[in-house]
Amino acid sequence: MEFFGARPEHRIMLLFFAAIVAGTILLALPVSGGKNGQIGLVDALFTATSAVCVTGLTVVDTGSDFSLFGQIVILVLIQLGGLGILTFATLLLVSLGARLSFQNRLGLTQTVSTLSGLRHTFLLKAVIITTFTIELIGAVALFFCFQGDFPIGKAAYLAVFHSIAAFCNAGFSTFSNSMEGYCNSAPVLLTLSFLIVLGGLGFTVITELLDRMRFRKSALSLHTKLCLVTTAALLVCGTAAILISESRSLFHDETFRYSLLNSFFQSVTSRTAGFNSVPQASLTETGIAVTILLMFIGASPGSTGGGVKTTTLAVVFLVMIKRLVGRSTVTAFHRSISTESIVRSLAILLLATLVIVASFILLMFVEEEPVPHTMNKGWFVEVLFDTVSAFGTVGLSLGITPSLNDIGKIILSMVMFIGRVGLLTLAFSLARPHKRGEIVYAEESVTVG
Numbered sequence: 133m134e135f136f137g138a139r140p141e142h143r144i145m146l147l148f149f150a151a152i153v154a155g156t157i158l159l160a161l162p163v164s165g166g167k168n169g170q171i172g173l174v175d176a177l178f179t180a181t182s183a184v185c186v187t188g189l190t191v192v193d194t195g196s197d198f199s200l201f202g203q204i205v206i207l208v209l210i211q212l213g214g215l216g217i218l219t220f221a222t223l224l225l226v227s228l229g230a231r232l233s234f235q236n237r238l239g240l241t242q243t244v245s246t247l248s249g250l251r252h253t254f255l256l257k258a259v260i261i262t263t264f265t266i267e268l269i270g271a272v273a274l275f276f277c278f279q280g281d282f283p284i285g286k287a288a289y290l291a292v293f294h295s296i297a298a299f300c301n302a303g304f305s306t307f308s309n310s311m312e313g314y315c316n317s318a319p320v321l322l323t324l325s326f327l328i329v330l331g332g333l334g335f336t337v338i339t340e341l342l343d344r345m346r347f348r349k350s351a352l353s354l355h356t357k358l359c360l361v362t363t364a365a366l367l368v369c370g371t372a373a374i375l376i377s378e379s380r381s382l383f384h385d386e387t388f389r390y391s392l393l394n395s396f397f398q399s400v401t402s403r404t405a406g407f408n409s410v411p412q413a414s415l416t417e418t419g420i421a422v423t424i425l426l427m428f429i430g431a432s433p434g435s436t437g438g439g440v441k442t443t444t445l446a447v448v449f450l451v452m453i454k455r456l457v458g459r460s461t462v463t464a465f466h467r468s469i470s471t472e473s474i475v476r477s478l479a480i481l482l483l484a485t486l487v488i489v490a491s492f493i494l495l496m497f498v499e500e501e502p503v504p505h506t507m508n509k510g511w512f513v514e515v516l517f518d519t520v521s522a523f524g525t526v527g528l529s530l531g532i533t534p535s536l537n538d539i540g541k542i543i544l545s546m547v548m549f550i551g552r553v554g555l556l557t558l559a560f561s562l563a564r565p566h567k568r569g570e571i572v573y574a575e576e577s578v579t580v581g
Contacts, residue, residue: 145553148184148213152549155180155209164202171197174538181545183209185552186436188303188406188527189518191534191541195306206304207293213552214300214331214436215263258339263299270295270327277320298327301437303406303527311397315409316390321397328405329367332431333359354467355443359432362442370399370426377418382410402426404437406527413530417513420530424517427524428484438525438551440484447477484523491547492519498539499532522547 158164160176171179175191182189183206194203274291282290290306297304307313314320330338340356352360375383375395383391394409401407402423415423430439447462451474454462462469495515501508514530521528522544536544 144216148549148553151184151209151212152177152180155184155205158205159198159202164199164205166193166197166199166202168192168197171202174541178541178545179206180209181548182527183302183304184213185438185525185548186210186213186300186302186404187438187522187525187548187552188297188305189522189529189533189544189548190304190527191536193308194304195308203293203306207296210300210302210304211296214296214302215259259335262335262338262342266327266330267292267295267299270299270323273323274320277314277317277323294324295327298324298405298407299331299436301328301331301404301406301431301435301525303401303408305407309411311407311409312411315394318389318393321393321409324405324407325397325400328400328403328407329363331436332403332405333363334432334435336434337432354465354469355433357465358443358446362446363432366403366426366429366442367396367399370402370422371396373422374398374419377416377422381416382414382419398423399426402526402528403429404431404439404524404526406521408528412517412528420513420517423528424520427520427526427528428488430524430526438523440480444477444480447473448481451477487547487550488519488523491523491543492516495519495540495543498543499536518544519547523551525551 156173156177159171159180160173162170164176165171171192178189178191181187192198194206198206271288271291274295275287278287278290281287293304293306303310305311311321311324336353337356337359340352344352371392372395375391378395379391383394397407397409398419401409403426412420412423428439429445430441431437432442446464447469450462450464450469454460462474492515496512499515500511511532514532517528517530518533520526525548533541533544
């Protein structure tokens with residue numbers, strides 16, 4: 133039994149697209165509408181894309197503009213997008229006793245893991261068990277945080293919704309102001325941070341860490357080491373940068389505890405989660421710049437997050453450092469990084485920049501008011517911020533997304549889709565298969581720089 137298409141990357145794209153279409157239809161139904169009635173088709177498409185691509189950008193209020201049915205549809209789409217549609221499809225085949233073809237096993241591996249030596253059955257078990265265990269722990273912790281503010285049933289629902297959204301790195305919240313109402317609650321923000329970081333590390337990293345804890349002698353792969361070191365560095369540097377940049381502005385009259393807690397949460401959520409404990413529009417220009425950089429980098433490969441990924445940043449950084457000191461090989465942790473990994477990292481970085489710049493300029497053309505720059509200050513940064521947020525599947529916004537016209541919403545939907553499916557997956561799906569007997573010409577150096 134085969135999935136759609138002949139190549140794994142085609143099937144991944146088609147399954148994500150199918151989920152978006154199904155979600156759009158369900159969210160456009162009258163039963164999904166909330167206080168303000170039925171959701172428009174474009175708004176339903178944008179919301180479904182944002183949910184499946186685990187982004188969190190919204191054009192309508194999730195808590196009030198969607199009914200309980202609509203919110204559950206969004207939650208299911210988030211879970212599907214977080215785990216990967218192909219993972220669920222493969223699980224269904226396994227449960228029916230169907231044998232997976234090599235192409236399907238390859239597709240599954242590309243969806244949830246960057247390591248090729250893992251069996252598909254092991255991957256499925258690791259993904260399902262790990263995901264629901266972590267989400268359950270998060271939901272229990274959040275329930276005790278919410279039960280003092282809501283009835284037990286409501287608290288349980290909110291805990292489950294936000295736990296799934298956090299682990300899947302989707303910034304959807306049933307609260308109109310996201311987590312701003314809990315900006316002083318360390319248990320809520322730290323629990324969400326725990327879920328976001330684990331979801332952003334990727335299943336391969338989590339599995340290796342669990343094996344290391346169980347067997348102790350199990351060595352961590354270079355991939356896992358790079359993910360952990362880069363993630364830790366980004367969390368520390370991001371927290372420090374936000375704390376310093378906002379010390380004389382947003383945190384001017386606040387305690388150090390409050391400032392440190394919200395700086396840390398901003399650093400965590402900027403890397404593809406999308407919850408906010410402070411108003412994003414209240415950040416200084418420096419704080420916005422730091423947030424844009426973190427959104428662009430994103431989470432780790434094989435995770436529920438987007439962006440160019442932590443390992444891409446690490447490899448490009450190592451290439452730069454090694455070249456500056458005159459070394460031809462790129463190494464880390466006593467291992468040499470393959471040429472293929474270096475080329476892919478550079479390609480991802482360049483393609484990501486191209487996608488963001490092209491989308492940003494296109495969005496400016498269809499949205500900008502025909503007025504001089506002096507009368508339209510802030511628009512440039514706001515559009516850039518939301519464009520990077522869409523590409524990194526983050527969900528943070530400076531407030532312009534709900535006011536976009538239908539063309540602007542479709543453009544951002546496309547950016548979210550590209551950011552979630554992955555630049556290389558998209559590039560491979562559009563590339564023609566290599567022909568046998570392809571002519572290879574002699575190499576010649578080109579002067580660059």
